[in-house]
Amino acid sequence: MLLSRITKTEYLNEFQVYLEARLKEGKFELLPAMEYATLDGGKRIRPLLVYFGARMAGDADISRALPLAYGVELVHSYSLVHDDLPAMDNDDYRRGKLSVHKKFGEANGILTGDALLTEAANCLLRSAVNEDEDFVSACSEIMTGAAKMVDGQVKDLAGCKTREEYLDMYALKTGALILASVRAGARLAGASESVLQNASAYARHLGLAFQLADDLLDDDGEPSIINAVGREEAERMLQSETELAIEAAKSLQNADELIEFATVLSLRKN
Numbered sequence: 001m002l003l004s005r006i007t008k009t010e011y012l013n014e015f016q017v018y019l020e021a022r023l024k025e026g027k028f029e030l031l032p033a034m035e036y037a038t039l040d041g042g043k044r045i046r047p048l049l050v051y052f053g054a055r056m057a058g059d060a061d062i063s064r065a066l067p068l069a070y071g072v073e074l075v076h077s078y079s080l081v082h083d084d085l086p087a088m089d090n091d092d093y094r095r096g097k098l099s100v101h102k103k104f105g106e107a108n109g110i111l112t113g114d115a116l117l118t119e120a121a122n123c124l125l126r127s128a129v130n131e132d133e134d135f136v137s138a139c140s141e142i143m144t145g146a147a148k149m150v151d152g153q154v155k156d157l158a159g160c161k162t163r164e165e166y167l168d169m170y171a172l173k174t175g176a177l178i179l180a181s182v183r184a185g186a187r188l189a190g191a192s193e194s195v196l197q198n199a200s201a202y203a204r205h206l207g208l209a210f211q212l213a214d215d216l217l218d219d220d221g222e223p224s225i226i227n228a229v230g231r232e233e234a235e236r237m238l239q240s241e242t243e244l245a246i247e248a249a250k251s252l253q254n255a256d257e258l259i260e261f262a263t264v265l266s267l268r269k270n
Contacts, residue, residue, distance in 0.1 A: 003051055004059045008257070011051050011062065012044055018066045019073065026119060033104045033112040034119075038077045041095035045210075045265075046072045046181040049203070052261065053185020055254040056199045060188045067127035068138055068184050071120040075146045076177055078116035079153070085109055088157070117146070138184040145180025148172050159223070166225040167208065174214075175207030182206075198251050202258060205245035209266050212238040217269070242266040 003011065020039060028034055047069035054060040084091040084099035085106065092102050101109025124139040152173025160166045182203035186196055212234055215224040219231065226234050242262050249258035 001062045002059050003054050003062055003065060006062065008048060008051060011065075012048060014062060015044065015047050015066060015069050015073075019070055022070055022123065023119075028115055028119070030104075030108060030112050030115050033100055033108055034115055036103065037081050037100050037112060037116065038074065040097070042073075042077070044073065046076050046177055048261075049178060049181035050185040050188075052254065052258060053182040053187075053199060053203075054189040055185075056182070056202075056252040056258070057186040057189035057191030057195050058253075060185070064131070064135060064188055065185065067123055068142065068188065071124045071139070072142050072145075072177065072181050072184065074116045074120035074123070075142065075149070078113040078120070079149060079177075081109060081113040081116065083153070088153075120146075134187055134190050138187040141180045141184040141187055142177075145176045148176035152176060160225075161228065163225065163228050166228055170208055170211040170225070171204070174211040175204060178207035178210065179203040195252065198248050201248035202245050202252065202262075205241045205248060206262055206265065209238055209241035209245060209262065212241060213266055213268060238266055 006014075020035075023031065023034055023038065050065055050069045050072065054065055080094060081100045083089050084094055085101055091099055093099055097103075099109070100112050104112065121143065124142065128136050128139050149172060152169050152171070152175075155165070155169040156173055160169050179200060182199050183196065186199045191199065212225070215226055216231070216234055216238065218224075219226055225237075229237070242265075245262040246259050249255045249262065252258060
């Protein structure tokens with residue numbers, strides 16, 4: 001089934017079925033914790049960006065897109081499990097429920113993150129065995145994004161003070177996996193270099209807008225770019241990054257849905 005023939009809602013429904021089935025097939029010792037971390041909640045933004053990325057460049061079969069979406073969502077989920085740990089952000093709740101380490105214990109929280117990341121890599125490797133160069137390149141985009149995300153977390157733990165330090169950290173911690181998702185989808189569809197450049201520009205601006213919107217929604221005194229630039233300037237930056245994402249989208253073949261997505265993300269209330 002080609003991605004061009006299904007809506008994003010149909011795609012996300014297929015992704016959910018695939019996600020649940022693949023986790024169960026693994027018969028992991030920590031399956032309850034892995035399911036707890038991945039199946040309940042989450043906007044599925046990164047899997048959706050794989051779909052959008054492929055449609056930016058042409059088309060792809062959903063059977064080839066789903067392993068990439070699965071891999072990137074597991075990487076994202078592992079990062080949230082580890083972010084919540086006492087040694088990191090020390091959060092007791094995630095998405096309105098107990099964080100993984102609070103429900104299953106700190107050691108199991110660490111191991112659950114490890115298991116999710118390992119399963120992501122295994123899925124991509126297994127899927128790439130009989131695939132073409134475009135698929136392998138797409139897998140590489142995801143794991144490169146995962147590595148850069150860790151660099152961003154290191155910068156976050158070290159602390160940011162200036163606007164530039166925050167933007168650098170956001171581009172890695174949040175933006176790298178968003179960029180990887182878009183580029184993975186585009187690679188899968190055999191994107192040209194010019195399409196990849198515009199797709200990357202869209203993703204970079206979208207990633208910064210997404211984080212700025214998060215900061216404005218969660219302005220609870222915790223360190224964020226709002227401390228460095230003030231709320232009014234952060235709102236202006238959100239508008240600017242959204243407009244730049246929209247401008248980059250205009251040259252891509254699915255411009256309308258990309259523009260709508262960027263606009264909705266910037267205006268969201270949760």
